[in-house]
Amino acid sequence: MDIKSDYYLKFFARSYVLLLSGISAILLFWRLETSALIPPGVPGIIHLQLAFSLARFNEIIQAWGYEAVNQYRHTMWVDYLYAIAYGVFLSGALFRIGHSFQVRKQIIKMFALIPILVTLLDWAENTIHLFLLANGATRVPVLIVSIIAAFKWWLALQSVLLIVFGLFILLFKKRPEFSG
Secondary structure (H helix, E strand, C coil): CCCHHHHHHHHHCCHHHHHHHHHHHHHHHHHHHCCCCCCCCCHHHHHHHHCCCCCHHHHHHHHHHHHHHHHHHHCCHHHHHHHHHHHHHHHHHHHHHHHCCCCCHHHHHHHHHHHHCCCCCCCHHHHHHHHHHHHHHHHHHHHHHHHHHHHHHHHHHHHHHHHHHHHHHHHHCHHHHHCC
């Protein structure tokens, strides 16, 4: 696993992979947002992800209506692809930025693998949502999927903040002065 994770993280950190995965993530996010038929003024997808109760989950589904729920179910495959794109981008960016600092390799790998965990959590969340929408929601799975989503969002935010913090430090890092 150690050799494989090194290979994949180094691959993810290549400039063309970062560019391709970043552009893919943006385009897939745009596709998700423009395909949503959620009526204006009602809770959105993130509200559904973080419903935490059966009553709130059902309230959101009712507010969306049949067409929006059906569209959500049929465009879920885009969210699976989106999770791959942003996972590769965030992982590669963290790995690349981490190597700009003199940090132990194990610590860099640990932070760079967090977005992969976020991707897996997103897939689990999507799969549970599809199951709930196809078979009817019950209290415990709604709670479980909300906990998964909350943890996913927390880890994703930590990854983004680490990237921003790392870029900020690199931007203002003291550089040798030009003499000549």
